[in-house]
Amino acid sequence: MSRYVMVIDTRRCVGCHDCVVACKTENGVPEGYSRDWIVEEAHGTYPTVQLEIRSERCNHCDNPPCVSCCPTGASHVHERGGVVLVTHDKCIGCKACLAACPYDARFIHPDGYADKCTFCIHRVEAGLDPACVSVCPTHCMHFGDIEDPLSEVSRLLNSRPRHTLIPEAGTKPCIFYLT
Amino acid sequence: MITLTELTVSRHNPLVDPTLHVWQWQIPVYLFLGGLVAGLMIIAGVRLIAIRPKQRAALVCCTIGPIIGLAFLSLGMFVLFLDLAHKLYVWRLYTTFQVTSPMSWGSWILLLVYPALLANALTHLPEAIPALAKRFPVLVTWSDFILARERLVLAIGIANVLVGIALGIYTGILLGTLGARPLWNSALLGPLFLFSGLSTAAAVLHGVLVLTTPDEERPAFADFLLSSLARLVEARPLDKKVGPVLAGADNSFLTIELGLLGLFLIGLLSSTGAQQQAAALLLTGPYAAVFWVFVIGMGIVLPLVLQTLELDNRIQHTLAPAMLVVFGGLALRFILVYAGQESHWLQALN
Numbered sequence: 159m160s161r162y163v164m165v166i167d168t169r170r171c172v173g174c175h176d177c178v179v180a181c182k183t184e185n186g187v188p189e190g191y192s193r194d195w196i197v198e199e200a201h202g203t204y205p206t207v208q209l210e211i212r213s214e215r216c217n218h219c220d221n222p223p224c225v226s227c228c229p230t231g232a233s234h235v236h237e238r239g240g241v242v243l244v245t246h247d248k249c250i251g252c253k254a255c256l257a258a259c260p261y262d263a264r265f266i267h268p269d270g271y272a273d274k275c276t277f278c279i280h281r282v283e284a285g286l287d288p289a290c291v292s293v294c295p296t297h298c299m300h301f302g303d304i305e306d307p308l309s310e311v312s313r314l315l316n317s318r319p320r321h322t323l324i325p326e327a328g329t330k331p332c333i334f335y336l337t
Numbered sequence: 338m339i340t341l342t343e344l345t346v347s348r349h350n351p352l353v354d355p356t357l358h359v360w361q362w363q364i365p366v367y368l369f370l371g372g373l374v375a376g377l378m379i380i381a382g383v384r385l386i387a388i389r390p391k392q393r394a395a396l397v398c399c400t401i402g403p404i405i406g407l408a409f410l411s412l413g414m415f416v417l418f419l420d421l422a423h424k425l426y427v428w429r430l431y432t433t434f435q436v437t438s439p440m441s442w443g444s445w446i447l448l449l450v451y452p453a454l455l456a457n458a459l460t461h462l463p464e465a466i467p468a469l470a471k472r473f474p475v476l477v478t479w480s481d482f483i484l485a486r487e488r489l490v491l492a493i494g495i496a497n498v499l500v501g502i503a504l505g506i507y508t509g510i511l512l513g514t515l516g517a518r519p520l521w522n523s524a525l526l527g528p529l530f531l532f533s534g535l536s537t538a539a540a541v542l543h544g545v546l547v548l549t550t551p552d553e554e555r556p557a558f559a560d561f562l563l564s565s566l567a568r569l570v571e572a573r574p575l576d577k578k579v580g581p582v583l584a585g586a587d588n589s590f591l592t593i594e595l596g597l598l599g600l601f602l603i604g605l606l607s608s609t610g611a612q613q614q615a616a617a618l619l620l621t622g623p624y625a626a627v628f629w630v631f632v633i634g635m636g637i638v639l640p641l642v643l644q645t646l647e648l649d650n651r652i653q654h655t656l657a658p659a660m661l662v663v664f665g666g667l668a669l670r671f672i673l674v675y676a677g678q679e680s681h682w683l684q685a686l687n
Contacts, residue, residue, distance in 0.1 A: 175347065195348035203340045214348075223516060229440035230429040248429050251422025253352075253359040254440050260517035260682050262357060265350040270423035324682045326609065327517060 160303040161220075162239030162277055163332040164291070165311045165320070166213055170298035173198060173211040177290035177299065181215075184278060184289035188268050193275045194290055210337070213290065213299065215275040216263040217323060217331030218242045224255035224264065233272070239303065240332070241279050246271040260327040277301070304332075344683065357518075357678040363420035365670035368508045369537070370413030371443075372530050372666065374450065375505030376538025377406035380586075381457045382497030385490060398583075400465035402542055403458035403497075410450055439511045446503050453500045456493045459483060505531035512677060520615035520673070520680035523604050529597040530670075536590035537666040540640070543583040544659030580654055584644045587662065591641050598633075615680035624676045632672060636665015 173196045181187060181194045194215035201208050222242050225233045232248035233255050235241070244255075249271035256264045256272065267273040278288035282301075286292065291299040302311035311334075318336040325331070352359045384398040421427055431448075435441035461484075463470035463477045470476045483489055509530035512521040605616035619628045640658035647654050 178347070191350055192348050195346060197347070198345040199342060200345075201340075201342045203338045226437040227440065227514060229435055229438045229444060230426075231433050231435055232429070247426065249423050250426045250429055251424070252420070252440060253422065254438075254511075254515070256353065256359045257357065257678065258515045258517050262348075262350075262353050265353055266359070266422045270426075326611075327682055 159305060160239045161305045161332070162218070162241055162282070162301065163304045163311050163334060164215075164277070164288075165300040165302075165314045165334045165336060167298040167300075167314075167318075167336045168210045168212055169336065170296040171211045171213060172296055173213075174295060176293050176295055177213045180289040180293040181275070181278075184281070185276070187273075191265050191267070191273070193273070210335075212335055214261070214263075214323070215290070215333070216242060216259075217261055217329065217333045218275075218277060220330035220332060221328060223258040223260075223329060227254045227258045229254065236279060238279070238283065239277070241277045241282075242274075243276055243279065244272050244274065260324050260329060261331075356681070358675075360420070360674055360678060362671075363416045365667070365674045367413045367417045367420070368511070368530065368670045368674070369667045370409045370416070371508040372505055372534025372670075373537045373541065373663075374406045374410045374413065374454075374534075375501045375508070375531065376534040376536070376590075377402040377409075377541070378450065378454060378457075378497045378501030378504065379535060380538055380542065381406070381454070382494045382499075382501060384494075385457055385460060385497065386494035397465070397542055397545055399461050400458055401545055402538070403454040405541065405545075406454045407451070407458070410447070410454070414447060439507055439514050443504075443507045443511060446500065446507055449496075449500050450504060453493070453496045456483070457497050460490060460493060502531065505534045508534070512673065515677075517682070518615075518677045518680050519609075519611040519682060520605070520618065520677040522608075522612060522615075523601055525597055525601040525604060526673075529594065529601055532590050532594040532597060533666050533669055536587055536594055537663050539583050539587035539590060540659040540662035543580065543587060543654075544656050544663075546580045546583065547654050547656050547659070581648055584647055584654070584658070587658070588641055588644050588648070591637050591662065595633075595637050595641075598637075611680070611682045615676075618676045618680060619672065622676075624672050627668065628672055631668040632665055635661055636668055637662075640665070 175196055178192060178194055178196065182192070185193060187193050194213060197212045197214050199210045199212065201210070218241055220240065222235065225235055225242060229252060230248045230250055232245045234243060234245065236243050251266060251270045251272065253266065253272070256266070264272050264274040281288060287301050291301045300310050300314060302309040304311055304315070306312060314336060315334055320334045320336045322331045322334055346354070348354055380398050381402045388399070418424065418427060430441070430444040433441070434445060459476065459479050461480065463480050483493070506527040509526035509528070513524055513526040515521050602616055602620065605612040618624050640661040643652070643658040643661070646652045647658070
């Protein structure tokens, strides 16, 4: 069983928004909406302040609350790589999944269904990287199978300290940020 | 020296940023109506079980309550439908059962509510609303059919109580299972919404009784509120015992609701930083004025005092406590839905 994850090197990310533009172009994300976005987190006591720049999106959690709360089964875990997806013609637009996501990664598409990052599963199934990963000019984003000990993501996770977002929410997110 | 964390987010998704506000007025109104219907079912069921077979008394609880419940349930489901963003696919709710989804449970529970309420309403309908029975004689046939079978009457009563409890608790669990919003992160929301529903149901029935008292005893300000429903039962002799029983029951429900609200807040305040900040939204934050004045003061404490005075025969039974309880129940749902969406795990970073 494969388990797709994303590893993002926050020491390389410069917040250029290339990943955001690539996602919107590849997936036809409507104007005014975003499946991925940039967060700048400044932390510390002035003047000793640290800045972390992150490219964020759906965390394709191992314990996804958006899937367990869905009343129709529209939100589901894809058989390939544990990717969390939404079947558009099963979604009733009840917005429970939006309220259930601690990362606020979902939105209601103007056509009425819940929408979010798909890890570009259509590209991955064709043997390509997600659009955001493929365009990153600093090569800070990596995509792969964490179950494969020889994969690039496994190697990176074993070699560098990392963190996930809001681990206390208990969702077991699958996007890792190298620090 | 203060250590701060400051986030700058480039995302501006509608209904999500800067704080989540995907659920507007429709959801609190639906949760309120769901709780009210649950309360009406439980009271109707208990009253039906408590009445001796073939005893034919004026039955506001057993007949008027379920009829009001059917109307409110339909209104609630319509309001819920209005909230859906993908309305044409609503039928998808009934092609599956998702065991981990409270909303899926709720959609199937709502289907059970209709027949249970209808059966309860039919059981004593000819006695409670003779004008309607005269126009539609088949109602008498159905009522006689049910009343001739003691076990069926008992089953209808028990079904109303059980489905009512499931409906009332589900409206709270619906929010309680959404762990991403720290304010909702409590199983106590289930019983809290159940008892809030019971108190509003008792208040509504109490209000109906007040509206249907003989002219000389009716509060003057209630005259203009008399509905056609009230006029239908106007000629009925009042069950003088039911009014005080409902007011007493309402006081009990309000007291339990107040206790559950206290436990709910204690639970949040003794939990993580995110939950503490969520509780502060209600206690001292932007929702504090509405919470203390409308939910606690006017929605629970004031009607408790008024109904206690009514039960002591110090003041006349009026519509005021009923209206306050209904308003308080609605305010509770509004404040919890809106403040809950505003609460977030990231707030605990600061």
